[in-house]
Amino acid sequence: MVGKSLFNNTTQCVFSRSLLNPISLGQTTSVSSGDIDLISTAFYDILKIIESMYGANMASKKYEEIPNNYDQYIQLHDSLQELQAQTTNNDLTLLLQIAEHTLVGAMNSYTVYGENVLLRIDKAALEARVSELLNKANVETVNDAETDSNLGIVRSFRLAPVFNYYIMIYGMPTCGLGFDPVKISFLVDILTEKGIDPYT
Numbered sequence: 001m002v003g004k005s006l007f008n009n010t011t012q013c014v015f016s017r018s019l020l021n022p023i024s025l026g027q028t029t030s031v032s033s034g035d036i037d038l039i040s041t042a043f044y045d046i047l048k049i050i051e052s053m054y055g056a057n058m059a060s061k062k063y064e065e066i067p068n069n070y071d072q073y074i075q076l077h078d079s080l081q082e083l084q085a086q087t088t089n090n091d092l093t094l095l096l097q098i099a100e101h102t103l104v105g106a107m108n109s110y111t112v113y114g115e116n117v118l119l120r121i122d123k124a125a126l127e128a129r130v131s132e133l134l135n136k137a138n139v140e141t142v143n144d145a146e147t148d149s150n151l152g153i154v155r156s157f158r159l160a161p162v163f164n165y166y167i168m169i170y171g172m173p174t175c176g177l178g179f180d181p182v183k184i185s186f187l188v189d190i191l192t193e194k195g196i197d198p199y200t
Contacts (some may be wrong), residue, residue, distance in 0.1 A: 064186035
């Protein structure tokens with residue numbers, strides 16, 4: 001068949017036309033069945049893990065749910081590299097590079113989000129220290145001849161640092177649901193990395 005483009009005067013002789021792109025200006029490429037079998041048999045599960053655990057959590061801004069297991073990350077990354085070395089199709093190689101960049105981007109997002117949380121923790125500590133210093137400044141004690149006496153009982157309690165930081169970063173948990181264990185686990189990792197004991 002001969003096809004002529006509506007956009008320029010290019011004509012092309014082909015045996016069949018694509019429904020999506022009837023006039024191709026370059027060499028047509030097709031995915032060989034060997035490349036498809038390569039994806040469907042050995043590496044489909046790897047791509048599914050990258051999409052569901054890394055890409056989806058990054059896209060929905062659930063950064064604390066991105067796995068932080070570095071060994072798993074390296075294993076997935078190496079598997080993608082191996083698969084790219086085995087395929088000869090440019091379109092499939094591009095798809096695999098997108099999956100690899102998704103994996104790397106998700107790990108980078110997890111790291112940047114963790115650093116952001118650490119900065120917020122440092123900021124809160126500095127604001128508390130400044131407030132404490134300002135409260136002590138310009139205070140003058142005045143003796144008052146008249147005194148009243150009252151007796152009151154106050155009971156106070158302190159939450160563990162991980163719960164205080166949880167409330168500061170994510171807000172008070174919804175009544176009846178409690179603290180989100182995934183977010184608590186994420187904060188425990190971040191606080192431990194910072195050298196702060198999350199429970200005392």
